[in-house]
Amino acid sequence: MSQPPNTLQVQHRASLREYNTFGLPAVAATLVRLASVADVRRVVDHREYGVAAKFVLGGGSNVVLTRDFAGVVLKVEIMGRRLLREEADAWIVEVGAGEPWHEVVSWTVQQGWPGLENLALIPGSTGAAPVQNIGAYGVELKDRFESLDAVDLVTGRTVTLDAPACRFGYRDSVFKQHLAGKSVITRVRLRLPRPWQPVLGYLDLERKMAESGQRTPDAQTVFDWVCAIRRAKLPDPAVIGNAGSFFKNPVVSPEQCRDIIGRDPAVVHYLLPDGSYKLAAGWLIDACGWKGKSVGRAGVYDKQALVLVNRGGASGAEVVTLARAIQESVYGRFGIRLEPEPVIL
Ligand code: EPU
Numbered sequence: 001m002s003q004p005p006n007t008l009q010v011q012h013r014a015s016l017r018e019y020n021t022f023g024l025p026a027v028a029a030t031l032v033r034l035a036s037v038a039d040v041r042r043v044v045d046h047r048e049y050g051v052a053a054k055f056v057l058g059g060g061s062n063v064v065l066t067r068d069f070a071g072v073v074l075k076v077e078i079m080g081r082r083l084l085r086e087e088a089d090a091w092i093v094e095v096g097a098g099e100p101w102h103e104v105v106s107w108t109v110q111q112g113w114p115g116l117e118n119l120a121l122i123p124g125s126t127g128a129a130p131v132q133n134i135g136a137y138g139v140e141l142k143d144r145f146e147s148l149d150a151v152d153l154v155t156g157r158t159v160t161l162d163a164p165a166c167r168f169g170y171r172d173s174v175f176k177q178h179l180a181g182k183s184v185i186t187r188v189r190l191r192l193p194r195p196w197q198p199v200l201g202y203l204d205l206e207r208k209m210a211e212s213g214q215r216t217p218d219a220q221t222v223f224d225w226v227c228a229i230r231r232a233k234l235p236d237p238a239v240i241g242n243a244g245s246f247f248k249n250p251v252v253s254p255e256q257c258r259d260i261i262g263r264d265p266a267v268v269h270y271l272l273p274d275g276s277y278k279l280a281a282g283w284l285i286d287a288c289g290w291k292g293k294s295v296g297r298a299g300v301y302d303k304q305a306l307v308l309v310n311r312g313g314a315s316g317a318e319v320v321t322l323a324r325a326i327q328e329s330v331y332g333r334f335g336i337r338l339e340p341e342p343v344i345l
Contacts, residue, residue, distance in 0.1 A: 006038075008032055008033075008039060008042050008043065008046070009032065009033040009035070010030060010031070010032050010033075011030070011031040011032075011033075012029065012030055012031075013027055013028075013029065014027065014028045014030070014031035014073070015027055016028055016031075016057075016060075016065055016069075016073065019057055019060045019075065020057075020060035020061075020063055020065055020243075021059070021060055021061040021123055021124075021237035021241060021242065021243055022063075022064060022065070022237075022241045022242060022243050022310050022314075022316075022319065023237075023241035023310050023314075024064065024065045024066075024241070024310065024314065024315065024316045024319065025065075025315060025316075026065035026066075026067060026068050026069065026316065026345075027068045027069070028055075028068070028069045028071075028072070028073035029068075029069065029070050029071060029072070030049070030052070030071070030072045030073070031072075031073045031075060032049065032072055032073070032074055032075070033075050033077050034074055034075065034076050034077060034078060034098075034184065035077050035078060035079075035098075036078060037078070037149075037151060037158065037186050040074075040151040040153075040156070040184050040186065041151065041156045043072070043074065043153075044151070044152075044153060044154070044155070044156035045156065049072050052071045052072045053069075053070065053071030053072070054071055054072050054073075054074055054153060054181060055069055055071065055072075055073050055074070055181065055345060056074045056076065056181065056184050057073050057074065057075050057076070058076055058097065058098075058124055058125035058127045058128030058131075059100065059101070059123060059124035059125035059128055060124075061122075061123035061124035061125075061128065061237065061243060061244065062124060062128060062131075062132055062243055062244065062341070062342045062343060063243065063342055063343050063344075063345060064243065064316050064319055064320065064340075064342050064343070064344045064345065065316045065345050066315075066316030066317055066319075066320055066344060066345060067316070067345070069345065074184060076097045076098050076125065076127050076184060076185070076186075077098040078096040078097045078098045078127070078186050078187070079096040079098050079099055080094075080095070080096040080099070081093065081094070081095045081096065081099055081104060081107065082094055083111070083113070084189060089193060089194060090146075090191045090192060090193050090194060091113040091115075091191075091192045091194060092146050092189055092190070092191055092192075093108060093113060093189065093190045093192060094187060094188070094189045094190075095126045095187065095188050095189075095190065096126070096127075096186070096187060097125060097126055097127025097128075097184075097185045097186050097187060097188060098125055098126070098127065099125065099126045100124075100125060100126070101119070101122055101123070101124050101125060101126050101128075101129055101134070102120060102121050102122065102123070104116070104126055105117065105119055105120050105121075105122075105223070106120070106223070108190075108192060109219050109220055109223050110220075113192045114192065114196045114218075114219030115144050115190075115192035115193055115196060115219075116139075116144060116190070116192065117198075117219045117220075117222040117223035117226060118136055118137040118138060118139040118199055118202075118205075118222065118226055119134060119135075119136055119137075119139055119141070119144075119226075120223050120226045120227050120230070121226065121227050121230045121231070121234075122134050122136060122244070123237050123244065126188050127184075127185040127186070127188060128185075129141050129188065130145065130148055130166055130168070130173055130175065130185065130188060131173055131175040131176060131185070132171045132172065132173065132176060132341070133166075133168045133169065133170070133171060133172060133173050134171075135170075135171070136226070136230075137199070137202040137204065137205055137226055137229075138199045138200075138201050138202045138205075139199050140168070141168070142163055142166075142168035144190050144191055144192060144193075145163050145166070145168070145188075145189075145190065145191060146162075146163075146189035146190060146191040147160050147161060147162045147163075147189045148160070148161055148166070148185055148186075148187060148188045148189065149185070149186045149187040150179075150183040150184060150185045150186060151183060151184050151186055152182065152183050153181075153182055153183055153184060154182070158186070159183075161174075170248065170249075170251070171248050171341055176343075196219060198216075198217060198219070198222050199222075200217075200222070204229045205222070205225060205226075205229070208225040208228070208229070232303070233303055233304050234301075234303075234304060234307060235301055235303075235307060235309055240301075240309050240310065240311075241309060241310030241314070242301065242307050242308065242309045242310065243308070243341075243342045244307065244341070244342075245281070245282075245306045245307060245341050246306060246307060246308040246323060246340060246341060246342065247281045247285070247306060247323075247326075247338040247339060247340055247341055248281065248338070248339050248340075248341050249278050249279060249280060249281045250278070250279050250281060250284075250336050250337070250338060250339070251272065251276050251277065251278050251279075252276065252277050252279060252336065253276055253277075254275060254276070254277065256277075256335075256336075257269055257277040257279070259335070260279065260334050260335075260336070263333070263334060264287060264334075266283075266287075267279060267280075267283060267284070267287075267334075268280035268283040279336065280306075281306050281330075281338055282304055282305045282306035283305075284330050284333075284334055284336060284338070285300065285305040285306060285326055285330060285338075286305040287333070287334075288326070288329040288330055288333055290305055290326055290329070291305045294311055294322075295318065295321055295322040295325060296314065296315075296318040296321065296322070297310065297311050297312060297313050297314035297315075297318055298310060298311065298314040298318040298319045298321070298322040299311045299322070300322070300326070308322060308323065316344075316345075320344065323340060326338065
């Protein structure tokens with residue numbers, strides 16, 4: 001049934017299974033679809049929804065639903081994308097938070113505004129991209145970020161945040177810290193630098209360059225390479241439920257790194273600019289023998305141990321049980337506590 005545009009689209013006892021890429025079962029007491037900034041204000045001003053507990057859902061690609069939600073789930077469906085302005089050293093593109101991220105990447109590359117190609121095929125919505133500062137193959141969202149608009153869920157006021165205000169970190173931002181659950185991102189502005197330089201320092205991309213013999217690939221070629229690399233390693237959520245990397249890559253001190261190398265010299269580690277080391281969580285999990293294993297209907301993907309998958313009909317509790325078992329065995333063998341990347345609800 002079509003709704004008048006000035007009325008909120010509300011669904012009661014709404015199944016969330018279709019709205020999370022893990023395909024986990026959960027029911028929201030109320031689901032409200034937000035098609036505009038005005039809709040966010042309608043929720044804030046609403047007698048009942050204004051005071052209810054709220055959970056903001058984007059593309060549902062970074063969440064593990066372990067229970068039904070008694071409050072209001074806000075599904076962000078604000079659309080629209082345009083070139084906002086052209087500057088001497090950048091194209092500034094503005095995108096509605098509900099736009100699927102990969103389609104935005106693909107569109108910008110086709111329009112001749114490159115810069116997002118390393119972030120191709122990351123599932124989820126554009127509004128969710130800054131929340132966890134998505135990153136892949138040497139580029140993070142913060143490297144291509146101009147500003148965003150968010151509506152405060154208590155006051156209904158719109159604020160514009162620049163990069164310092166977002167406090168981006170590795171898979172982290174102010175929206176995972178003190179603004180968690182307090183505001184809805186409505187629009188994101190991206191800064192695509194010109195002239196464009198490809199970012200090819202990542203091992204997987206270096207391999208593609210060597211195989212193809214192309215020394216100066218264009219953005220479309222890098223986009224195609226990233227898509228091919230991801231398709232070979234990561235499960236398509238439309239086929240096998242998952243939420244991408246389940247754990248963050250842990251950062252340790254040089255002493256801890258030496259200790260772990262002492263336990264297993266093959267550990268994959270990268271020196272960071274501040275002198276600490278990032279360890280490959282996928283390697284640690286793999287070394288503990290988890291690749292391809294299952295606990296109940298939740299499992300560890302057989303081509304990349306960092307990705308937990310729904311083997312069909314898993315519950316959020318099964319995923320969390322598997323995650324805890326992995327954390328215990330990695331802690332037991334390496335003394336490292338792995339931290340989950342998705343939000344666990
Ligand atoms: N490795 C193993 N066994 C495994 C998995 C990985 O030995 O089962 C080793 C690999 O051989 C490699 C190293 O671990 O030497 C790192 O693996 P990979 O290059 O696949 O990257 P990653 O650290 O697993 C991170 C991001 C991904 C991102 C890729 C590429 C995190 C938590 N994950 O994965 O992001 O696509 O780098 O940049 O930082 C995501 O956040 O959801 C995500 C997929």
